[in-house]
Amino acid sequence: xxxxxxxxxxxxxxQVLDLKTQSSKSYVYLRSKIKxxxxxxxxxxxxxSCTAEVAANFDKAVAKIREVAAQxxxxxxxQELFKSLYFCDVExxxxxxxxxxxxxxxxxxxxALAAELxxxxxxxxxxxxxxxxxxxxxxxxxxDGTYLGKYRKMHIPDDPGYYExxxxxxxxxxxxxxxxxEAGYRVFDTQFGRLGVLICWDQWYPEAARITxxxxxxxxxxxxAIGWDVHEKEEIINQEQYSAWQTIQRSHAVANGVYxxxxxxxxxxxxxxxxxxxxxxxxxxxxxxxxxxxxxxxxVVEIDLDKTEYYRTTWPYLRxxxxxxxxxxxxxxxxx
Numbered sequence: 001x002x003x004x005x006x007x008x009x010x011x012x013x014x015q016v017l018d019l020k021t022q023s024s025k026s027y028v029y030l031r032s033k034i035k036x037x038x039x040x041x042x043x044x045x046x047x048x049s050c051t052a053e054v055a056a057n058f059d060k061a062v063a064k065i066r067e068v069a070a071q072x073x074x075x076x077x078x079q080e081l082f083k084s085l086y087f088c089d090v091e092x093x094x095x096x097x098x099x100x101x102x103x104x105x106x107x108x109x110x111x112a113l114a115a116e117l118x119x120x121x122x123x124x125x126x127x128x129x130x131x132x133x134x135x136x137x138x139x140x141x142x143x144d145g146t147y148l149g150k151y152r153k154m155h156i157p158d159d160p161g162y163y164e165x166x167x168x169x170x171x172x173x174x175x176x177x178x179x180x181x182e183a184g185y186r187v188f189d190t191q192f193g194r195l196g197v198l199i200c201w202d203q204w205y206p207e208a209a210r211i212t213x214x215x216x217x218x219x220x221x222x223x224x225a226i227g228w229d230v231h232e233k234e235e236i237i238n239q240e241q242y243s244a245w246q247t248i249q250r251s252h253a254v255a256n257g258v259y260x261x262x263x264x265x266x267x268x269x270x271x272x273x274x275x276x277x278x279x280x281x282x283x284x285x286x287x288x289x290x291x292x293x294x295x296x297x298x299x300v301v302e303i304d305l306d307k308t309e310y311y312r313t314t315w316p317y318l319r320x321x322x323x324x325x326x327x328x329x330x331x332x333x334x335x336x
Contacts, residue, residue, distance in 0.1 A: 039305040041192050043219070043259075044073025044119075045289070047278045048296045049267030050085050054098070057083050058106070062113060064298055069117040071300045074143070074192045077122040079265040079278075080200050080225040081136070084126070089270045091166040099128030103147050107139045115145030120190045122197060124223040127152070129169075136168045138199055138223055143191040151186040153199040154208060161229065161272055164201070187215045193305050196258075200224045203245070203262070207329070209252035218305050220252060222262040227274035242275055242293075250285035257283045257312040259303050266296055283311040 046064045050057045061082050068076055081087075083106070087095040100106060106125055114121045120143050127137035127150070136153040152171030156164045172183040185208060188195045196217025202208045203222045212220060226245060228238045246262075253260040259282060266276035278291040280301045289301045312318060328334055 039193075040302050041219075041305055042072050042074045042300050042302045043261050043280065044068030044071070044076035045261065045263045045278050045280070045291070045297075045299045045301070046076065046078050046082075047264060047266050047276050047291045047298070048079065048082070049274075050082065050265060050269070052085055054083050058109075062109075065113060065119070065121065066117065068298045068300055069119050071298070073119060073300045075120040075122070075190065075195065075219070077221050077223060077261055077263045078124060079263045080124045080223040081126060082124060082223075082265070085269050086225045086265070086272065086274070088164045088167055089161045089272060091163050095167065096128075096134065099126050099134050102127045102137055102139050102150050107141065107147055110139070111141045111145040111147055114141040114143060118143050120192055120195070122195070122221050122223065124199065126167075133169055134167055135171065136164065136199055138197050140188040140190070140195065140197060142188075148188045148190065149186065150182065151197045151199070152182070153202060154185070155201045155205055157201045161270075185211045185215065187212060187217045193218045196220045198222055200226060203249050203252075206252065206255065209256060213256035213258055217258060218308060219259045219261060219303070220256075222249060222260070224262055224264040224278075225274065226264060227269075227272040230268065230271050230273050242277060246277065246279065249279075250281045250287075253281040253283055254285040254315075255317060257308050257315070257317065259283060259305075259308075261301075264291075266291075266294070283308055284315075 046061065046068060048060060048064060061078055065076050084098055087098065102125055110121050110123050121141045122138060124138045127135040129135055137150050139150045140148045142148050153168065154171045156168050156170050158165040186197065194216050196212035196219065198208050198212060198220060200222065203224065209220060228241065232238055249260050249262050259280065261280050263278045264276055265274045267274055276291050276293045279287055280289040282288055289299050291297045291299060
């Protein structure tokens with residue numbers, strides 16, 4: 001049996017004595033030198049514009065999935081509600097006709113495509129759960145075509161141009177409120193890693209990102225539909241809005257030590273100019289890719305999932321969490 005004991009400080013580290021051989025060695029521990037085995041994964045982003053033709057939008061998305069798969073993408077994320085225009089700019093009962101079952105025809109077609117191409121597909125759809133009960137939902141299809149499940153958007157906005165509460169019921173908060181595997185925050189074990197999926201308005205809530213990462217997510221994906229009001233006269237407001245949107249998501253990468261992939265739509269629809277700007281941030285918030293604001297673009301970005309170990313040991317935020325002190329976060333507001 002070999003015993004090792006510390007006997008003194010070495011420059012930049014510690015000197016240890018092997019009690020069996022009586023020889024000593026110096027070991028240097030520098031956080032910047034932490035090494036892990038690379039685990040590269042290529043993520044594909046599809047930033048596109050949409051029209052009123054649902055079938056054409058679906059066919060377009062399929063074509064773009066094929067394009068990024070041909071470029072080596074292994075996990076491909078589409079934007080929020082990619083099959084249609086962003087219909088939540090108005091409250092119109094006719095738009096409920098866009099709802100569909102999940103799993104259903106769309107996920108069946110995407111499952112077959114995922115299996116054919118050997119890629120994971122993250123697809124945001126308008127789910128009809130039951131008569132009068134609809135969700136903003138993202139389905140995940142594994143690289144062998146397996147339907148892994150769905151995440152239902154938890155935070156639902158209601159703002160000018162974004163009347164989502166008219167259409168969407170929030171996702172159920174606890175597993176007891178829905179079928180197993182359909183409630184609350186979700187992670188999906190795919191052939192290329194454990195993925196966390198949140199949707200658009202969720203991106204403003206650190207709690208959602210934290211919980212999903214505590215469940216083991218290695219990458220956070222945010223299918224999104226957000227843009228500028230075309231009637232806004234103050235350019236600084238437009239700049240602030242986009243900057244805040246990007247900054248909050250990059251902060252989730254930093255706080256949780258994970259990659260963040262945000263995929264937005266682009267183009268003008270009614271009074272919204274969807275600002276594109278899809279991006280990938282590394283676990284310290286550095287941008288690895290940034291899409292333009294004014295055009296469609298596909299991208300394939302290689303990331304190294306084992307970098308999470310480096311960032312989380314160099315900046316050990318999870319280690320230092322004071323979970324015993326966080327009970328007040330469960331209150332709506334802390335009244336004095």
